[in-house]
Amino acid sequence: xxxxxxxxxxxxxxxxxxxxxxxxxxxxxxxxxxxxxxxxxxxxxxxxxxxxxxxxxxxxxxxxxxxxxxxxxxxxxxxxxxxxxxxxxxxxxxxxxxxxxxxxxxxxxxxxxxxxxxxxxxxxxxxxxxxxxxxxxxxxxxxxxxxxxxxxxxxxxxxxxxxxxxxxxxxxxxxxxxxxxxxxxxxxxxxxxxxxxxxxxxxxxxxxxxxxxxxxxxxxxxxxxxxxxxxxxxxxxxxxxxxxxxxxxxxxxxxxxxxxxxxxxxxxxxxxxxxxxxxxxxxxxxxxxxxxxxxxxxxxxxxx
Numbered sequence: 001x002x003x004x005x006x007x008x009x010x011x012x013x014x015x016x017x018x019x020x021x022x023x024x025x026x027x028x029x030x031x032x033x034x035x036x037x038x039x040x041x042x043x044x045x046x047x048x049x050x051x052x053x054x055x056x057x058x059x060x061x062x063x064x065x066x067x068x069x070x071x072x073x074x075x076x077x078x079x080x081x082x083x084x085x086x087x088x089x090x091x092x093x094x095x096x097x098x099x100x101x102x103x104x105x106x107x108x109x110x111x112x113x114x115x116x117x118x119x120x121x122x123x124x125x126x127x128x129x130x131x132x133x134x135x136x137x138x139x140x141x142x143x144x145x146x147x148x149x150x151x152x153x154x155x156x157x158x159x160x161x162x163x164x165x166x167x168x169x170x171x172x173x174x175x176x177x178x179x180x181x182x183x184x185x186x187x188x189x190x191x192x193x194x195x196x197x198x199x200x201x202x203x204x205x206x207x208x209x210x211x212x213x214x215x216x217x218x219x220x221x222x223x224x225x226x227x228x229x230x231x232x233x234x235x236x237x238x239x240x241x242x243x244x245x246x247x248x249x250x251x252x253x254x255x256x257x258x259x260x261x262x263x264x265x266x267x268x269x270x271x272x273x274x275x276x277x278x279x280x281x282x283x284x285x286x287x288x289x290x291x292x293x294x295x296x297x298x299x300x301x302x303x304x
Contacts, residue, residue, distance in 0.1 A: 068105075075105035079114050086118055094118050113138035113148040120155050131155055146171070146178040153187055157194070166191045173207065182208050186217040198225055216245050223258050232265045253279055253288035260292060264299075 078101035085094035095118060101111040116134035119127040135152035138145060153168030169191055172184035189204035202225050205218040219242040226235035239258055246255070256279040263272035276292055283289050295301065 071104045072108060075101040075108035075111055078104065079108065079111045082111075082114050082118070086114070086121060089121075091118055091122055107141055109138045109142035109145045109148065112141065113145070113151055116148075116155065117151060120158070128159070132159075146175045147180065149175075150180055150184045150187065153184070153191070157187070157191060162191050162194045166195070173204070182212045182215055185211065186215060186221075189218065189221055193221070198228070201225065214245055216242060219245065220254065220258070227258070227261055227265070230265075232262065236262055236266070251278075253283040253286040256283070257288040257292060 078097045082094040082097035082101070085091070085097060095115070098111055098115050098118065101108060105111075112134045116131040116138065119131035119134065132155065135148060135155055138148040139152065142148075149168045150172040153165045153172065156162070156165035156168060166188060169184050169188035172178060173181055173188050175181060175184075178184070185204050185208035189201045189208065192198070192201035192204060202222065205215075205222050205225075208215045208218040209222075219238050223235050223239050223242065226232075226238065235258075239255075239262055242255065243251070246252075256275050259275045260272055260279065263269070263275065276296070279286075279292055280289055
C-alpha cells in the first residue's frame with residue numbers, strides 16, 4: 001500500500017522548555033531532542049524540514065497545590081538541563097540531572113516524560129521497557145500534560161502498539177490550544193495507516209490541514225490516499241500545493257513518484273518521463289526508484 005510507506009515516521013516534539021523565563025538561566029533557551037534516525041526502522045524519509053509546526057515543550061499544567069515552589073523550580077531547571085544533554089546525546093549526564101529533578105519534586109510530570117524520552121533514545125531492550133512506565137507516570141501525575149500524550153504515542157508507535165498509540169495521539173490532537181496539536185494529528189493519521197484504516201487516516205490528515213494548511217505531511221499522505229481512490233484531480237491540486245510548500249527545499253523521491261503517477265494517470269507522457277529520469281538519476285537506490293522500475297517493466301500492473 002503506497003500510503004503506508006512513509007507513514008511509519010512519527011513526529012517527536014523537538015523543541016523543549018523555551019518557556020523557562022523564570023529559571024536561573026540568564027535568558028530563555030530553546031532546547032531540542034533529536035531521536036537518532038527514524039523512530040521506526042525501515043522508513044523512507046519525507047522532506048527534511050520541520051513538518052509539523054514543532055511546538056514549545058509544554059510544562060506541567062496541574063496546579064502545584066502545597067508543593068514547595070522552590071523545589072518545583074529546581075525540578076524544572078534540572079529537567080531543562082537534561083533536555084540539553086539529551087540533545088547532545090550525553091545520556092548519562094542527562095539521567096543524573098533527571099534524578100536530581102525527581103529528588104527536588106517527585107511529582108513533577110515533565111521530568112518523568114523526559115526520562116521516558118531519554119530511555120527511548122538510548123534504545124536498548126531494557127531501557128525501552130522502562131520508558132513505558134515513565135510516560136505513564138507523567139500522564140498519571142498530570143492528565144492535562146498534553147505533550148506527554150503525544151510523546152507516549154510516539155513511543156507506542158515505535159513498539160508497534162498502534163491502537164494504543166492512536167488513543168494517545170487522539171487526546172493530543174483534540175487538545176485545542178496545544179501548540180503541537182497539528183503534529184499529533186499527523187501522527188494520528190500515520191498510525192491509522194499502519195492499522196490499515198485509510199478512512200480514519202484521511203480524516204486525521206484533513207483535521208491537520210484544517211489547523212494548518214501548510215502541513216506537508218498531511219498533503220503528501222492525502223495525495224497517496226486520493227490516488228488510491230483514483231480521485232486524480234483532487235490529488236493533483238494537493239500535489240501542486242505541496243510543491244509550493246517545499247519550494248527551495250528540494251524534492252523527495254516520494255514526491256517525484258507521486259508526480260509520475262499523477263502524470264501517468266492523466267496521460268502526460270512528457271512530464272512522466274522527465275520526472276522518471278529525475279527520480280532514477282537523483283535517487284537510484286531509493287524504494288521509489290525500485291517501484292518505478294518494476295512498474296515500467298509492467299505498466300499494466302498496479303502500483304505497490
